[in-house]
Amino acid sequence: MDEITDHGLPPLNLELAAVAALRPADPHRVYLKMLARRPVAWTPRGAVAVFGMEDVLEINRHPGIAGSGGSAAPNGSLGAERPLIPLDIDGKEHRKYRRLLDPLFSPKRVAEWEPIVRARANELVDGFIGAQRAELYLQFCTPLPSSIFVDIMGIPRGDRDAFITFAGDVVRPQGRTIEEMVAFSQAAGKRAYAYFEDLLEERGAATPSHADLIAMLMAAEVDGERLTRRQIIDIVYLLMIAGVETTVASLSCLFAWLAQHAAERQWILDDPNRWPDAIEELIRFESPVMYGNRTALEDVHIGGRFFPKGTHFDVSWSAANLDPAVFEDPLNVHLDRNPNLHVGFASGFHRCLGSHLARLELRIAMNEFHRRIPEYRIDPSDQLAYSAVAVRRAHHLPIVWDS
Helix, strand or coil: CHHHHCCCCCECCCCHHHHHHHCCCCCHHHHHHHHHHCCEEECCCCEEEECCHHHHHHHHHCCCEECCCCCCCCCCHHHCCCCCCCCCCCHHHHHHHHHHHHHHHCHHHHHCCHHHHHHHHHHHHHCCHHHCEEEHHHHHHCHHHHHHHHHHHCCCHHHHHHHHHHHHHHHCCCCCCHHHHHHHHHHHHHHHHHHHHHHHHHHHCCCCCCCCHHHHHHHCEECCEECCHHHHHHHHHHHHHHHHHHHHHHHHHHHHHHHCCHHHHHHHHCCHHHHHHHHHHHHHHHCCCCEEEEEECCCEEECCEEECCCCEEEEEHHHHCCCCCCCCCCCCCCCCCCCCCCCECECHHHCCCCHHHHHHHHHHHHHHHHHHCCCCEECCCCCCEEEEECEEEEEECEEECCC
């Protein structure tokens, strides 16, 4: 700590994960205040908190800094028994897996899944449109990504609820102490591993009838060799978390904002071609995925400061997305902001593998929902509620509309 303090780093009295929890409905001013006062700070657990966009980008692009799989990764992180692919792998091995996986999630490939997203979005709207009210988090935001994940992976749709439980228990574990929460997450992880083992055992004995993602992984090769069952499971486990929980959170935050801003919502609906730019701006402003972890594998200089090998960095996507050096008027939403250089999907070597799929899901979901229910509002007899554990989400989202 003395070495870091010698470089003028002020202390941060909160863990970065707790910052948004101060005001989960409106954390933006808290982040902006920290950005102004502490572009880099020392946290209680011994990490360096990084808020400014320039420093965030430098860290993400530095070859001597590892992603979540660096030595900072806690045992039992996300309930995992082994490093997740490609999140927890760096260097040559990481590049190897990204060469395999990036084409599977390219814009051209994910466009093939648009009919699945569109059909499922309309099925869900069918289920509540006649009621003129919905708990949107439970009835739309949660089931849409999980059912899409099940369909594109080639998993029986009847197992969708199991995935909601797996992903939720891993990311938001229950418990009164850290030890209890880690144990809860690891137990959920064991159930997920066992399920995937059984699934691949069954799939290994049958010829897939269509090119779902598991079939693609089973046929894929890395350096001329087929992926092992363990490698496939470590990829699918990560996709279960990233493909479900983060998209659920993003949908909920976007709908919550739009439900409270009728004029801006109508501006988009006047020309649905505005959805892509509007979604990018709402991702920047809401930043559902709040932070990431990085570790220096060697001595590094970031922002002109020296940090020794082993330094852990807590990188705030949320604060960087409000950096006034990059975004004019950052505390206000400008739905036509373009270009929009946010890091809502991270950046650098570990940019989000599924960002193209997430964008597709968000665009189709918004288009289809608003085509059928263009005017709605937060239920005046109820209350919108946010939480900020692992991801920021509107976990209670009651809306009403007129016939």
